[in-house]
Amino acid sequence: MSIEIVLAISASLLVIPVLITRWLWFWVFSLVLGLPMVAVWAVYFYQTSQPEYSGSPQEFFGILIMVLVSGSLAAGMFLRYIRWVVGLKVHEIKVAKSLVSGGGQRSNT
Numbered sequence: 001m002s003i004e005i006v007l008a009i010s011a012s013l014l015v016i017p018v019l020i021t022r023w024l025w026f027w028v029f030s031l032v033l034g035l036p037m038v039a040v041w042a043v044y045f046y047q048t049s050q051p052e053y054s055g056s057p058q059e060f061f062g063i064l065i066m067v068l069v070s071g072s073l074a075a076g077m078f079l080r081y082i083r084w085v086v087g088l089k090v091h092e093i094k095v096a097k098s099l100v101s102g103g104g105q106r107s108n109t
Contacts, residue, residue, distance in 0.1 A: 006065055010072040017076035018083060030077055037070045 013033065020026045044066075047053055 006068060010068050013069060013072040014076040014079070017073070017080045020080070026077075026080060030073070033073055034070075034077075037066070037073065040066060041070070 017026060017030060020029060044063075048055075
């Protein structure tokens, strides 16, 4: 696997969660990709905890790829959460401004 492919996958896993507008699709996307990554990490940690485990010379590159890919997904999910919080605060400020500007005007009908 070339480094360009790994970087493209990582970039897409960072950007796609941020661009998803519906929460249902965000969670489906995150779970469909996140659960297999959790399983891969669980198998890796289980294998390395075995007494007869000796590793391999190429193990570092596999770990590096998994850290990059799973870290990108986690960062994308975190950025989506930040986008959601900022959107809520902006909406809250807009509502507060509209209440202040229209709060003194009452209709007598």
